[in-house]
Amino acid sequence: MPSSVGHALAGAAAAWCADLVPGDRGWRTAPPTASWYRRAGNGLTVLCAGVAAAPDLDLLFGSHRRFTHSVGAVLLVGTVAAIAAVRVRRPAIRVALMCAGAYATHLLLDWLAADSIPPYGLRAFWPFSNTWVISGWDLFRQTERRHFLSRPAIWINLQAIAQELVIVGPVAVAVWLIRVKALARFSAEMPCGDHSAK
Numbered sequence: 001m002p003s004s005v006g007h008a009l010a011g012a013a014a015a016w017c018a019d020l021v022p023g024d025r026g027w028r029t030a031p032p033t034a035s036w037y038r039r040a041g042n043g044l045t046v047l048c049a050g051v052a053a054a055p056d057l058d059l060l061f062g063s064h065r066r067f068t069h070s071v072g073a074v075l076l077v078g079t080v081a082a083i084a085a086v087r088v089r090r091p092a093i094r095v096a097l098m099c100a101g102a103y104a105t106h107l108l109l110d111w112l113a114a115d116s117i118p119p120y121g122l123r124a125f126w127p128f129s130n131t132w133v134i135s136g137w138d139l140f141r142q143t144e145r146r147h148f149l150s151r152p153a154i155w156i157n158l159q160a161i162a163q164e165l166v167i168v169g170p171v172a173v174a175v176w177l178i179r180v181k182a183l184a185r186f187s188a189e190m191p192c193g194d195h196s197a198k
């Protein structure tokens, strides 16, 4: 299964993908002179990166790749994100799509990855099905999460992270470049000193 680095990068790319959907999205950008953090979508993009890595927190509870790695969890994340968005007066459907999409990338990457520990794959279709699914394509390497501070584990995980960056990195960069073009109209309308990002 991929590392948290690959998952987080995919989550940020999912947030930027959601920014390509037409509608109320001017608040997602900032003037060209603003910081990278603001232009990348502020804390919500960082949140999406965290949301995309979050399913593996189930390792702490000894129930790995079950309910947390399912379409049911994706729907739950989308619902919670929509409620939170309404409370802070942001577009609920857009924020829900962004967070649920980021979470769903975790399922996709795990499905595409190598898995050497049975049962293989994830319960992606829970609660509709308890079947474990995996593509068998081994696109991402198996990471080592036991004794991860040992020298062999560090070497295995560094190789896995490098491969994730090679595969997910170009996708993230491409989405970023398309997003910059798509949001240029909004950022050009903002005064340089505008920090409201409306």
Ligand SMILES: [Zn+2]
Pocket: 001, 055, 056, 065, 069, 106, 110
């Ligand atoms: Zn996972």
